[in-house]
Amino acid sequence: MILLRKILFPFAILYGLITAIRNWCFDKGMLKSYSFSIPIIAVGNLSVGGTGKTPQIEYLIRLLSPKYKVAVLSRGYKRKTSGFLLADSTSTAESLGDEPFQMTQKYPTIQVAVDANRKNGIEQLLALQNKPDLILLDDAFQHRKVKAGFYILLTAYDDLYVNDFILPTGNLRESRSGAKRANLVVVTKCPPSLSEMEQKNIRQKLKLSGHQELYLSSIQYDEKVYSEKENLDVDSLRNLEKVVVAGIAKPQPFFQHLQTRKEEEMEFPDHHHFSSNELQSILKKANHQPIITTEKDFVRLKGKLPNEQLFYLPIQSVFLSKGEHFNKQIINYVEQSTGNRSIS
Numbered sequence: 001m002i003l004l005r006k007i008l009f010p011f012a013i014l015y016g017l018i019t020a021i022r023n024w025c026f027d028k029g030m031l032k033s034y035s036f037s038i039p040i041i042a043v044g045n046l047s048v049g050g051t052g053k054t055p056q057i058e059y060l061i062r063l064l065s066p067k068y069k070v071a072v073l074s075r076g077y078k079r080k081t082s083g084f085l086l087a088d089s090t091s092t093a094e095s096l097g098d099e100p101f102q103m104t105q106k107y108p109t110i111q112v113a114v115d116a117n118r119k120n121g122i123e124q125l126l127a128l129q130n131k132p133d134l135i136l137l138d139d140a141f142q143h144r145k146v147k148a149g150f151y152i153l154l155t156a157y158d159d160l161y162v163n164d165f166i167l168p169t170g171n172l173r174e175s176r177s178g179a180k181r182a183n184l185v186v187v188t189k190c191p192p193s194l195s196e197m198e199q200k201n202i203r204q205k206l207k208l209s210g211h212q213e214l215y216l217s218s219i220q221y222d223e224k225v226y227s228e229k230e231n232l233d234v235d236s237l238r239n240l241e242k243v244v245v246a247g248i249a250k251p252q253p254f255f256q257h258l259q260t261r262k263e264e265e266m267e268f269p270d271h272h273h274f275s276s277n278e279l280q281s282i283l284k285k286a287n288h289q290p291i292i293t294t295e296k297d298f299v300r301l302k303g304k305l306p307n308e309q310l311f312y313l314p315i316q317s318v319f320l321s322k323g324e325h326f327n328k329q330i331i332n333y334v335e336q337s338t339g340n341r342s343i344s
Contacts, residue, residue: 005168005169005170006169008168008169009169011168011169012165012166012167012168012169012170013166015166015167015168016166016174016175019166019173019174019175020174020175020177022144023144023174023175023178026144031144031145032145033144033145033146033147034119034145034146034147035147035149036122036126036146038122038126038132038133038134038135038337039133039134039135039149039150039333039334039337039338040122040134040135040136040137040146040148040149040150041060041134041135041136041137041148041149041150041151041152041330041333041334042137042140042141042143042146042148042150042151042152043056043057043060043136043137043138043139043140043141043152043154044137044138044139044140044141044142044151044152044153044154045139045141045153045154045155045161045173046141046153046155046161046164046172046173046174046176046178046179047155047156047159047161047164047170047171047172047173048167048171048173049171049249049270050156050159050248050249050250050270051154051155051156051159051188051189052154052156052188052189052217052219052317053099053138053139053154054099054102054103054138054296055188055219055315055316055317056152056154056186056188056217056317057072057103057136057138058103058106058107058316058317059316059317060136060330061103061107061110061136063327063330063331064134064330064331064334065107065109065110068132068133068134068334068338069110069111069130069131069132069133069134070110070111070132070133070134070135070136071110071111071112071113071125071132071134071135071136072100072103072110072111072112072113072135072136072138073113073114073115073118073121073122073125073135073136073137073138073140074096074097074099074100074112074113074114074138074139075097075114075115075116075118075138075139075140076096076097076100076114076115076116077097077099077139077271078097078098078271078273079094079095079096079097079100079114080094080095081094081095081096081114082116083115084113084114084115084117084120084121084124085113085114085115086111086112086113086124086125086128087100087101087104087111087112087113087114091104093299093300094273096112096114097114097271098271098296098297098299098300099138099296100112100113100114100138101299102295102296102298102299105299106295111125111128111130111132113125118137118140118143118145118146119145119146122135122146133338134334134337134338141153141178141181141182142173142174142178149333149337150183150330150333151181151182151183151184152182152183152184152185152186153179153181153182153184153185153186154185154186154188155185155186155187155188155206156187156188156189156250157187157188157189157190157191157194157202157216158189159171160187160202160205160206161176161179162176162205162206162207163205164176179206179208180209182212183211183212183213183329183333184212184213184214184215184326184329185206185208185212185213185214185215186214186215186216186217187202187206187214187215187216187217188217188218188219188317189217189218189219189253190216190217190218190320191218192218192220192320194216194218194320199216199320202214202216213325213326213329215319215322215323215326216319216320216321217317217318217319217320218317218318218320219253219315219316219317219318220315220316220317220318221234221257221313221314221315222234222313222314222315222316223235225237225290225292225311225312225313226311226312226314227307227308227309227310227311227312228302228307228310229307229308231311232290232311234257234258234313237258237290237292238258238259239259240289240290241264241287241289242258242260242264242286242289242290242291242292243264243266243282243285243286243289243290243291243292244258244260244264244265244266244291244292244293245266245268245282245291245292245293245297245301246265246266246267246268246293246294246297247267247268247269247270247271247272247274247294247296247297247300248270248294248296248297249270251265251267251294254294254313257313258292258313266281266282266285268297271296272297272300273300274300274301274304279301279304279305282305283305283306286309288309289309290309290311291305291309291310291311292311292312292313293310293311293312293313294312294313294315295312295313295314295315297312298310298312
């Protein structure tokens with residue numbers, strides 16, 4: 001795979017040139033970007049997958065939904081529908097995509113919609129009788145046809161965009177220079193015990209512009225796993241027989257947290273739709289023991305595996321430091337964009 005990526009280097013140069021010309025056309029106004037009066041926060045990355053966008057979006061939901069009518073607009077990756085779709089009681093992981101459906105289930109008071117055309121999606125949300133006060137754009141950093149009011153760029157601790165290269169040689173969707181569009185950068189999935197020296201090294205590597213803020217966050221696992229019927233302490237499961245199933249971009253930290261052995265792990269591609277044969281394989285391997293999965297996989301497996309066996313482990317994004325400063329920066333943007341209505 002590494003050799004193939006090196007062979008494809010000329011295509012990476014071509015792809016980088018095309019994306020650079022596209023961005024230049026948007027920057028110069030030769031391609032039109034559409035702005036909206038409503039506060040719009042775009043969360044995204046430069047690389048493909050695995051940076052923790054959903055935990056970051058959920059962090060913003062928890063921060064803003066107590067005082068504002070929040071809508072999340074996502075592309076709805078790998079959904080089996082097309083066009084604009086607003087989540088309702090009939091929605092499924094297949095119709096919305098797993099991550100939007102997960103947010104619908106966890107935060108029933110917000111609006112969740114999907115549309116690959118973000119401009120149309122925003123217009124449809126603003127046409128609703130109960131229109132939102134603000135919109136969170138999920139995975140929309142490269143969607144230049146919409147000009148968000150605030151950009152949050154995510155990059156994973158073990159895969160910083162400054163150490164990467166453009167597709168197909170690397171995993172970047174566009175040049176590293178695209179980071180300049182961000183209002184702030186969050187380095188995700190950091191070790192909770194990251195030292196001050198290591199944090200300083202990251203800041204030096206990223207070389208952010210003077211107007212940009214840098215934050216570091218880690219993934220915090222829940223102390224319990226949950227099923228439709230009960231919950232269990234994670235500590236009690238570590239040494240028990242179980243099967244751990246993950247269809248996410250980078251599952252190793254999840255497996256390691258549950259202290260699994262290779263024979264207990266079942267790894268599938270990100271956003272994977274499980275076939276009947278695969279479901280039977282999971283059941284056979286579990287042999288009536290607990291099946292532990294991620295939240296994202298749970299919404300696709302629920303109803304397809306026995307409720308008494310299937311559990312999920314929730315996660316949250318937490319800041320190593322300056323969390324209150326991050327909150328204030330987001331809140332200040334929303335307040336200034338909504339007529340200075342206080343969120344406090």
